[in-house]
Amino acid sequence: MTEHDPNSVRKVLTVHAPREIAWRVFTREMGTWWPLAQYKIGRAKAVDAIIEPFVGGRWFERGEDGSTCDWGRVLAWEPPGRLVLSWDISADWQPDPSLKTEIEIRFVAESGERTRVDLEHRHLDRYGARRDEMREIFDKGGDWGRLLARFAEVAAGTRP
Numbered sequence: 001m002t003e004h005d006p007n008s009v010r011k012v013l014t015v016h017a018p019r020e021i022a023w024r025v026f027t028r029e030m031g032t033w034w035p036l037a038q039y040k041i042g043r044a045k046a047v048d049a050i051i052e053p054f055v056g057g058r059w060f061e062r063g064e065d066g067s068t069c070d071w072g073r074v075l076a077w078e079p080p081g082r083l084v085l086s087w088d089i090s091a092d093w094q095p096d097p098s099l100k101t102e103i104e105i106r107f108v109a110e111s112g113e114r115t116r117v118d119l120e121h122r123h124l125d126r127y128g129a130r131r132d133e134m135r136e137i138f139d140k141g142g143d144w145g146r147l148l149a150r151f152a153e154v155a156a157g158t159r160p
Contacts, residue, residue: 006131009138010123011145015115016156021109023080023117027051027106027157033154034147036061041093042069051085053077059085070095075102082106087121091130101126117152119144 015022022087024035040046044063049071051059057074076084084104090096106118121144128133138144 006135007125008120009124009135009144010121011119011148013117013145013148013150013152015117017112017115017158018112019109019115019160020080021158022117022155022158024082025158026107026151027053027079027083027115029154029158034148035153039071039147040060041071041095042067051083055098069098069129072100072103076104082109091134092128094155099126104115115155117148119148 007066034049036046040061042061042063044067046061047064048062048082055074056076060068060070061074062068071088072088075086087103088097088099102125108116110116117120121138124131124135
């Protein structure tokens with residue numbers, strides 16, 4: 001695939017943290033950097049975003065009332081280097097377990113204190129006629145780049 005694949009969005013950034021910390025903050029502390037006030041699906045006020053640490057695990061938000069709303073599933077869990085999640089949210093921002101676009105995140109150690117994070121959100125063709133709209137949102141509007149920048153800030157301030 002090329003950089004201009006219409007069925008995927010790619011983002012790359014460097015995190016000023018060791019790979020193990022970047023992995024931990026992304027996978028176990030998502031609620032510290034994901035903007036739950038704006039980026040949520042469930043009806044209740046979201047208070048955490050959780051990735052269960054195993055293949056087949058849920059990726060979901062937890063509401064202040066204890067309710068949960070699934071975002072997807074863990075397709076690959078390879079700490080601290082690779083994570084693949086399904087994104088099962090429709091173009092109308094509703095859970096749709098049949099959608100299954102995929103988000104692959106790779107954590108590559110550049111040094112003891114720097115990690116390159118490569119993210120690819122792929123299979124956007126599964127949105128059908130709304131593919132281009134969703135690609136624009138993931139690339140620029142809702143923006144994986146902005147989400148990853150927030151993640152990088154939190155990871156850089158995290159210590160072992």
